[in-house]
Amino acid sequence: xxxxxxNKVSKPQGEVELNLGNLRRLREDYTTLRNEFQVPWNELPVxxxxxQTININDDHDITEGVSKKIELSRLRxxxxxxSLDDNTEHxxxxxxxxxxxxxxxxxxxxxxxxxxxxxxxxxxxxRLIRILFNWWKLTGHSYSQGLHELVGLIFIVFQxxxxxxxxxxxxxxxxxxxxxxxxxxxxxxxxxxxxxxxVLIGPVIEKYYKETSLLQETVKFDxxxxxxxxxxxxxxxNKLKLDSTIWLIRYFRLLLIREIGVDNSVQLWDKLxxxxxxxxxxKIDMTLLLPYxxxxxLSMIKSRLIISDYGEALFLLLHYPIEHEGTSKPIxxxxxxxxxxxFTFGDDSTKLDSPKNSKVxxxxxxxxxxxxxxDFDRTRLEMKLAKxxxxxxxx
Amino acid sequence: MSNNRKKxxxxxxxxxxxxxxxxxxxxxxxxxxxSQQYKATIGADFLPKDLTIDDKQVTMQIWDTAGQERFQSLxxxxxxxxxxxxxxxxxxxxxxxxxxQSWRDEFLIQANIKDPDNFPFVVIGNKIDVEENKRLISSKxxxxxxxxxxxxxxxxxxxxxxxxxxxxxxxxxxxALQQEESLEFSDDYTDAVNIHVDGDNYGxxxx
Numbered sequence: 001x002x003x004x005x006x007n008k009v010s011k012p013q014g015e016v017e018l019n020l021g022n023l024r025r026l027r028e029d030y031t032t033l034r035n036e037f038q039v040p041w042n043e044l045p046v047x048x049x050x051x052q053t054i055n056i057n058d059d060h061d062i063t064e065g066v067s068k069k070i071e072l073s074r075l076r077x078x079x080x081x082x083s084l085d086d087n088t089e090h091x092x093x094x095x096x097x098x099x100x101x102x103x104x105x106x107x108x109x110x111x112x113x114x115x116x117x118x119x120x121x122x123x124x125x126x127r128l129i130r131i132l133f134n135w136w137k138l139t140g141h142s143y144s145q146g147l148h149e150l151v152g153l154i155f156i157v158f159q160x161x162x163x164x165x166x167x168x169x170x171x172x173x174x175x176x177x178x179x180x181x182x183x184x185x186x187x188x189x190x191x192x193x194x195x196x197x198x199v200l201i202g203p204v205i206e207k208y209y210k211e212t213s214l215l216q217e218t219v220k221f222d223x224x225x226x227x228x229x230x231x232x233x234x235x236x237x238n239k240l241k242l243d244s245t246i247w248l249i250r251y252f253r254l255l256l257i258r259e260i261g262v263d264n265s266v267q268l269w270d271k272l273x274x275x276x277x278x279x280x281x282x283k284i285d286m287t288l289l290l291p292y293x294x295x296x297x298l299s300m301i302k303s304r305l306i307i308s309d310y311g312e313a314l315f316l317l318l319h320y321p322i323e324h325e326g327t328s329k330p331i332x333x334x335x336x337x338x339x340x341x342x343f344t345f346g347d348d349s350t351k352l353d354s355p356k357n358s359k360v361x362x363x364x365x366x367x368x369x370x371x372x373x374x375d376f377d378r379t380r381l382e383m384k385l386a387k388x389x390x391x392x393x394x395x
Numbered sequence: 396m397s398n399n400r401k402k403x404x405x406x407x408x409x410x411x412x413x414x415x416x417x418x419x420x421x422x423x424x425x426x427x428x429x430s431q432q433y434k435a436t437i438g439a440d441f442l443p444k445d446l447t448i449d450d451k452q453v454t455m456q457i458w459d460t461a462g463q464e465r466f467q468s469l470x471x472x473x474x475x476x477x478x479x480x481x482x483x484x485x486x487x488x489x490x491x492x493x494x495x496q497s498w499r500d501e502f503l504i505q506a507n508i509k510d511p512d513n514f515p516f517v518v519i520g521n522k523i524d525v526e527e528n529k530r531l532i533s534s535k536x537x538x539x540x541x542x543x544x545x546x547x548x549x550x551x552x553x554x555x556x557x558x559x560x561x562x563x564x565x566x567x568x569x570x571a572l573q574q575e576e577s578l579e580f581s582d583d584y585t586d587a588v589n590i591h592v593d594g595d596n597y598g599x600x601x602x
Binding site: 112119145212214245248311314 | 404413416430432433435436437438439440441442443454455461463464466467468472574597602
């Protein structure tokens with residue numbers, strides 16, 4: 001992780017400079033990687049919008065290098081018997097073309113709510129595909145749906161901050177200003193997105209993109225839910241008989257992007273990265289707080305979950321109400337972003353199953369820790385009956 | 396046996412390769428709308444729809460699954476309790492057609508279906524709105540596959556132009572209901588008989 005640090009160097013004269021050495025090296029590394037592993041655009045059908053021929057230098061003279069030393073280059077082993085990676089589909093090795101086609105299918109429908117970034121920009125889609133293709137080549141992890149949204153979010157953040165160096169060519173700047181321009185150079189948008197993605201994604205892949213680990217994380221989540229809010233746990237497990245894996249898979253794999261939206265996610269990621277860095281600066285783990293954030297999200301729709309049957313509850317979980325109510329409209333009087341932040345970084349008076357917070361969704365449900373699940377069941381029954389009466393009155 | 400007042404719930408699962416239009420079909424059927432840009436499904440999505448089939452009120456729970464995902468241990472969670480399985484392919488994508496059978500086999504294994512030969516599947520060839528020269532799978536070829544897989548009902552649809560979607564899901568709903576009722580019957584038939592062995596009654600007749 002230290003490779004991404006941009007240490008400020010304070011000069012004796014009081015000047016401040018950025019240490020861009022690491023960044024430059026990472027950018028060079030990505031350039032090398034990109035040259036080594038060419039995306040097989042040329043293998044696509046000619047009428048495909050992504051099709052392009054491979055750049056071959058036709059002027060190259062084959063006799064030219066005979067007397068010269070041959071420069072060695074790396075080649076990826078296609079069938080490594082010692083490899084532990086999971087690059088197989090039904091026992092067959094996934095080809096470059098298959099991966100490219102999968103990436104195209106997903107990137108073509110990335111963030112339709114913000115079409116300017118990908119859907120209307122073939123160039124950006126190509127950049128994102130190159131990033132994911134090279135990441136697959138470098139790490140050997142198979143590409144899984146969901147990774148395209150994570151890398152897409154990083155790309156959007158960097159693109160928003162990009163600087164076009166050409167527009168500054170005629171202006172003279174201080175050294176620091178020039179360094180900032182170099183840092184934000186649009187020509188390295190793809191490089192920087194790749195490097196940040198590569199650094200941040202490790203723990204996410206390990207925990208949520210491998211089936212066995214995902215199941216383990218789900219079990220851990222259930223235990224945390226039990227410890228934090230035994231009534232919610234009782235509701236899910238004993239009353240609704242909900243298998244957490246069904247809805248948690250998306251919450252986990254996309255780090256809540258679908259549930260809280262892109263804008264909220266950007267703010268949240270800042271905090272998650274900071275928290276991960278504080279815990280262990282050698283390996284940033286953005287997932288440390290995720291289970292608790294999900295428990296908070298559940299508490300915000302608790303009163304609705306209580307009166308739901310299995311189908312209604314699952315629908316609510318898979319269509320978290322933020323999308324319908326808009327990111328600017330608060331849920332139960334609290335803005336979602338503010339609630340998550342307050343819960344995570346500061347106000348430790350927030351107790352998920354306290355009467356105060358159980359009313360967060362505008363419901364009237366309140367139970368203290370002292371009460372039993374039997375009391376909970378009775379309250380739930382009363383609330384369900386009240387809902388039925390309300391529905392009947394409306395008709 | 397279920398109470399008559401209790402609403403029948405039919406679980407329908409949609410399987411098929413990524414990008415064949417599973418989400419579009421579900422949205423077209425449930426909400427009557429189509430969008431060019433549905434996001435990739437992660438894990439699964441779920442939409443309910445209330446229907447009346449021959450005067451019987453049912454709620455159809457349609458489960459849309461991620462096309463890229465080949466679940467191993469997770470499959471059980473998604474497939475368990477299904478009453479019908481819809482296998483979707485894209486008529487312009489040969490690979491998606493070739494994978495129909497593997498999706499079916501995988502479902503039968505993961506869902507732990509007791510009577511695989513009689514479990515209801517419906518095959519849908521989607522995207523028939525495309526130009527004829529882009530179509531790679533003919534109706535004849537698809538029908539041959541369905542015949543081979545046990546005379547599975549086959550529909551060609553366009554989620555984009557709402558062609559045949561209602562008709563396909565009507566058959567899906569009817570087959571799911573039939574399956575649900577047959578399971579209900581077999582559950583009744585196999586209900587354990589309560590044998591009272593309490594000391595007070597044991598050995599005495601009820602006369």
